[in-house]
Amino acid sequence: EEVVGLLQALIRNECVNDGTPDSGYEVRSVATLVDYFGHAGEIVEPHPGRQSVIYRVPGRVPGAPALTLLPHLDVVPVNRAGWSREPFGAEIADGFVWGRGAIDMLNLTAAMAAVFKRYLTGELPPLPGDLVYAAVADEEAGGALGAGWIAANRPELVESESLLTEIATPHVIPGGGLPVTVAEKGPAWRILRTTGTPGHGSQPYATDNALVPLADAVMRLTETPTPVVISPEWEAFVTGSGLAEDLVARLTDPDRVDAAIEELRAADLGMARWAHACTHMTVAPTVFAAGGKHNVIPDGGEVRLDIRLTPGQDLDTVDDHFRKVLGPDLH
Incomplete structure (x- = not known):
């Protein structure tokens, strides 16, 4: 229920990225995450309204490899005529949450946040290495105002040896196994x-x-x-x-x-x-x-x-x- 509620809030924020700098307005979902975590984190804003937020929980072993969770906050535009439900209503029906971004990738943005919060609040003990949660803007237009900007201007915020982001493959392994995707085309x-x-x-x-x-x-x-x-x-x-x-x-x-x-x-x-x-x-x-x-x-x-x-x-x-x-x- 916690993840579903957060997912619904992110969908309803309607952070639509049409490829122009003044779209997206991910500041809305950054505010949602700050409220959810109860902690301001490190917020970057390369362009008005195009915010990303980064959190880091220190690991317990000095020098141990760090892991970054990298979800994005923006979604692609919609053609409302092609929808049978309100695309930003986040309605629950037939056991699913319906809305733009429910799959790409606000579901994982919410799920990663729920797991990360346990480490941020101390509910779970620290991992050996640092754990980073970086919810970024502008992924749907190439990331110049999101992950790309952070990598070029504030790389220390996301410095880590490993990274997890969205899935890029169908469930192709017999028995329901999930393949590990290490790169995209x-x-x-x-x-x-x-x-x-x-x-x-x-x-x-x-x-x-x-x-x-x-x-x-x-x-x-x-x-x-x-x-x-x-x-x-x-x-x-x-x-x-x-x-x-x-x-x-x-x-x-x-x-x-x-x-x-x-x-x-x-x-x-x-x-x-x-x-x-x-x-x-x-x-x-x-x-x-x-x-x-x-x-x-x-x-x-x-x-x-x-x-x-x-x-x-x-x-x-x-x-x-x-x-x-x-x-x-x-x-």
Whole structure:
């Protein structure tokens, strides 16, 4: 009940991060945590309203490795029309708490806080090393006003040898076991822009409409598969996962993994998506914008692409794929 109540409060704070510096307003959830802990902690605020709060409980053994719990406070925007419940109501129904951030990751923000509070208040004896709780802002936009700012400007606040943060995998191990995730795919976000010549929408013949090549580029990028990558990390994970031997063999074979993923799709869509993401560079169009008026042919447009790299890939990999799919004249 304690964790559920805290989770509900965090959801209701509506710390929506739309990617702009003035969004998020995590100061609301920092106030909630300060009240919950009964202790002010160390608060940092790189931008008005964009607060993070850090606590440290000293360990009992000098020099023992420290552990940081690193949850975040912000959530992504919502399209209310797509919700059957109030996204920031934190309603309890069917045994679940419903709301934006209930999974990513305010559930763990609350659960980690509940455990940490036992050490902060002395209810539980200190661990051998320091225990740090750092609830940060701006994770959903890359962390420049949260963890990134702390690492660059106040690293002593979170100095530790180990760190626990949100889960990034489905429950794929037979018997309900949870895998240990040590890293995430690298982001290589891009913005693809096109230009054209404006004109009146009533006379589109032979016009240079910037939206048309942009839409074509999006279709090409989403319909062209990226190459399979069977990394040592993926092979080691699948081999030790406890999955069926035949499935392991197919998921680690560059020539058979795509067919295996397609078969998984019918039985476990979440697992199929995850296996695909772990074996491919992924390209997902997420924001599309062109034009500003119903009857004007747009002279410019852009699409934002969420691109994630597999181990061993870099920005040149992205450029090579784009030129292969869209042509050599990109700049």
